[in-house]
Amino acid sequence: MFPITAERPADAAQIETLLDLTFGSDRAKKTVYRLREGVAHLRPLAFVVREQDIRASGGRLLGSIRYWPVGLGEAQSPAIMLGPVAVHPDYQGQGIGRALIRHSLYAATRLGHRICILVGDKPYYEPFGFTSAADRGLEMPGWVERERFQVMELLPGALDGVAGMVGKPLRSASPRGRRRAA
Ligand SMILES: CC(C)(COP(=O)(O)OP(=O)(O)OC[C@H]1O[C@@H](n2cnc3c(N)ncnc32)[C@H](O)[C@@H]1OP(=O)(O)O)[C@@H](O)C(=O)NCCC(=O)NCCS
Incomplete structure (x- = not known):
């Protein structure tokens, strides 16, 4: 059992190291990074898993998940983009990834987020x-393999009338009390 806790600002450096280890240091070339540039990740949806016995290990970071706000289609309908999610190679296959995803999607739903997209391996998600985002009429900027682009409604019917290109968010990332962009 690996406890999931909220990411702290002090975790940032260890998360970068973990992401370099799991995705490679050229990860910023990926299309999704264009959508993250200049946009802060959603703090209430950022979670980590640490080694349990901090006296033995210094509390090594074993897993991390973050989300970014995005806008969908011409109306830039608010949505969240899952990822990156990463688990230290020594600890992969023990359920940490799934636990981080379930925990954060539950938190996202409770916070009132309505739509979640991601680019990732279909069999895992x-x-x-998650189902095909392209089949729902959504598009991703740049070149992304169609089957890796996926979407899920956190609120049933949230995708009704929503289609088009994914972009940076125009409105407040907060799901409640949103204001229209000027
Ligand atoms: C992908 C990742 C986050 C999964 O975390 P994890 O803690 O290792 O995964 P879990 O223990 O929760 O789940 C393991 C199961 O997922 C499967 N799985 C893991 N990665 C997968 C992938 N990319 N595609 C399909 N299945 C995958 C495993 O085969 C295993 O299946 P099983 O339960 O039937 O044996 C982790 O392996 C990782 O950090 N990988 C490198 C970074 C990465 O690719 N992240 C994004 C994935 S798109």
Whole structure:
């Protein structure tokens, strides 16, 4: 059992190291990074897993998940983009990734987020309820393999009438009390 805790500002350096280790140091070339540039990740949806016995290890970071706000289509309908999610190679396959995803999607739903997109391996994300985003009329800037681009409604019907290109968010990232962009 690996406890999940909220990411702290002090975790940032260890998270960068973990992401370099799991995705490679050229990860910033990926299309999703264009959508993250200049946009802060959603703090209430950022979680980590640490080694349990901090006396033995100094509390090594074992896993991390973050989300970014995005806008969908011409109306830039608010949505969240899952990722990156990463688990230290020594600890992969022990359920940490799934636990981080379930925990954060539950938090996102409770906070009132309505739509979640991601670019990732279909077989891994399908069991959570993600389906083809292209089939729902969504598009991703740059070149992304169609089957890796996925979407899930956190609120049933949230995708009704929503289609088009994913972009940076125009409105407040907060799901409640949103104001229209000027
Ligand atoms: C992908 C990742 C986050 C999964 O975390 P994890 O803690 O290792 O995964 P879990 O223990 O929760 O789940 C393991 C299961 O997922 C499967 N799985 C892991 N990565 C997968 C992938 N990319 N595609 C399909 N299935 C995958 C495993 O085969 C295993 O299946 P099983 O339960 O049937 O044996 C982790 O392996 C990782 O950090 N990988 C490198 C970074 C990365 O690719 N992240 C994004 C994935 S798109």
